[in-house]
Amino acid sequence: MRHLAEISREGRDILASDEMQSTRRFVQHGRVSVYEHSLKVTDMCLTLADVLRIQTDRRSLIRGALLHDFFLYDWHADEKWHRLHGYTHASRALLNAMARFTLNRRERDMIYSHMFPLNLTHVPHFRESVLLCTADKIVSTAETVRGVMDKHKQAP
Ligand SMILES: [Fe+2]
Ligand SMILES: [Fe+2]
Numbered sequence: 001m002r003h004l005a006e007i008s009r010e011g012r013d014i015l016a017s018d019e020m021q022s023t024r025r026f027v028q029h030g031r032v033s034v035y036e037h038s039l040k041v042t043d044m045c046l047t048l049a050d051v052l053r054i055q056t057d058r059r060s061l062i063r064g065a066l067l068h069d070f071f072l073y074d075w076h077a078d079e080k081w082h083r084l085h086g087y088t089h090a091s092r093a094l095l096n097a098m099a100r101f102t103l104n105r106r107e108r109d110m111i112y113s114h115m116f117p118l119n120l121t122h123v124p125h126f127r128e129s130v131l132l133c134t135a136d137k138i139v140s141t142a143e144t145v146r147g148v149m150d151k152h153k154q155a156p
Helices: 004-010 012-016 018-022 034-051 058-066 085-100 105-113 127-154
Strands: 027-029
Touching: 004 012, 004 034, 004 058, 012 018, 012 058, 018 034, 027 034, 027 127, 034 058, 034 127, 058 105, 058 127, 085 105, 105 127
Parallel strands: none
Antiparallel strands: none
16 A cells, blocks of 8 residues: 555544444455455545645545545445445444544545435535545445455356
């Protein structure tokens, strides 16, 4: 991971929190945990900002990205209340993150709008939010494809 040192420095308190550590237990896509996914998405945000030479508030970019999937449950478990996970988890992640950390406007917007355009009304308002939206889709697609490939590998 290219930006691990920077992410660890700016997100130290988030990464060390019990809540964030608990996301190691939750699967996101394929065999990737929510914790690992959140780190990869954060790294991808920084890579996109570097490659596209986009000026950002890097600390906010890191902290918003680390917390974007801070919904804190296993969304694969068949329970009624999180059937609409795709539509509802951004709001839940924001509430959880606000209860635990102090977030600025940029970070709040990043978390709330990261599922745009699935959540059509949660429009990103900052360039950090647009970067997160894009990075999340790239990383999620790669994780899902890799999961499907692994399944095929195991087939006789
Ligand atoms: Fe998400
Ligand atoms: Fe995500």
